Amino acid sequence: MKKSIVIDLFSGCGGLSLGFEMAGFDVKLAIDNWEDALVTYRFNHKNTATLNADLLNLDPAKVEQDFNLHEVDIIIGGPPCQGFSVAGKRIIDDDRNKLYRSFVRFVDHFKPKAFVMENVPNILSIGNGAVRDAIIHDFSALGYKVAYKVLIASDYGVPQNRRRAIFVGLLKSEFIFPKPTTEIRVTTKEAISDLPEETKNDGEGYPIRPQSEYQRLMRVNSSTLNNHQATVHTAETKRIIAMVPDGCNYKCLPKEMWSLRKVHIAWTRMDSKKPCFTIDTGHNHHFHYSFNRVPTVRESARIQSFPDDFLFIGSKGSQLKQVGNAVPPFMAKEIAKQLLKQL
Ligand SMILES: C[S@@+](CC[C@H](N)C(=O)[O-])C[C@H]1O[C@@H](n2cnc3c(N)ncnc32)[C@H](O)[C@@H]1O
Structure with a gap:
């Protein structure tokens, strides 16, 4: 069976990518602007192309052309957020939000079947949930049903109580977050x-x-x-x-x-x-x-x-x-x- 095609934005060394590969996805392209992380990425993900580029100004149409990416099934990534600012229901276009906006731009361009966006848990509570609502608003406007949840890594066999907010958008249905895979925590x-x-x-x-x-x-x-x-x-x-x-x-x-x-x-x-x-x-x-x-x-x-x-x-x-x-x-x-x- 043909594997689903993924691109990883803000890939770092590729922890998120690795999880998707373990599940059977084909991560075609990883983009980051930190060469150190990309050196590690290339060494460990031999089948993935990497691009060292500033996602602030990267044109998704050019990425599509340069990497022959005409069909992308999933976009994953964790845009760093240096203090979101919101006006009404929208995340405004100022410098602090530009990396998040790039993620939205890529989703808008490729229209993947799904996206997964990872961030720190307090993204859900900033401005009494205004940022969370604005994220849902932005992706809903692109046609996605957006679900979000804070996951705790130790629920999934990771020996660490790391918490991360995960937003998942699907075009056809609402994402159901995975149940904990274990009740016994790895110490x-x-x-x-x-x-x-x-x-x-x-x-x-x-x-x-x-x-x-x-x-x-x-x-x-x-x-x-x-x-x-x-x-x-x-x-x-x-x-x-x-x-x-x-x-x-x-x-x-x-x-x-x-x-x-x-x-x-x-x-x-x-x-x-x-x-x-x-x-x-x-x-x-x-x-x-x-x-x-x-x-x-x-x-x-x-x-x-x-x-x-x-x-x-x-x-x-x-x-x-x-x-x-x-x-x-x-x-x-x-x-x-x-x-x-x-x-
Ligand atoms: C939290 S890390 C991502 C970790 C990754 N998801 C993983 O699982 O390994 C965020 C990444 O965003 C990258 N980054 C920050 N600003 C960027 C920009 N303007 N363009 C491209 N990458 C950027 C950083 O270099 C860093 O590797």
């Missing part, structure tokens, strides 16, 4: 307990066997460990984080130490017995549940449900940002599977 320990404390050079073998079903799943297509370079902290940082137990934060330190770092997420350790908090783009406040260091790129990727054969390229900072930006592939896969049923 942080189940996700990463087979990965060692110290750095492993890319391509070295795993030091121990998988310790959980999830780890077995992550290793299915991989016999070596990659992207596992441990950060070496100062002796002072190690001394302080060593005082914080599994699952706790600065509040487990003596009170006089609370103001050492002036952020509310300071000195937070993952909780080995629960799904992880939202993996970020690589600051130094979130630590491993037992090692006295921040998570490696591979540990972060595991928590995002990227399998171990998905390799990240670039500096460590860039890799962490690519991982932290992504939609967890397992969550994307469930959205994609449900779309397949409904299309």
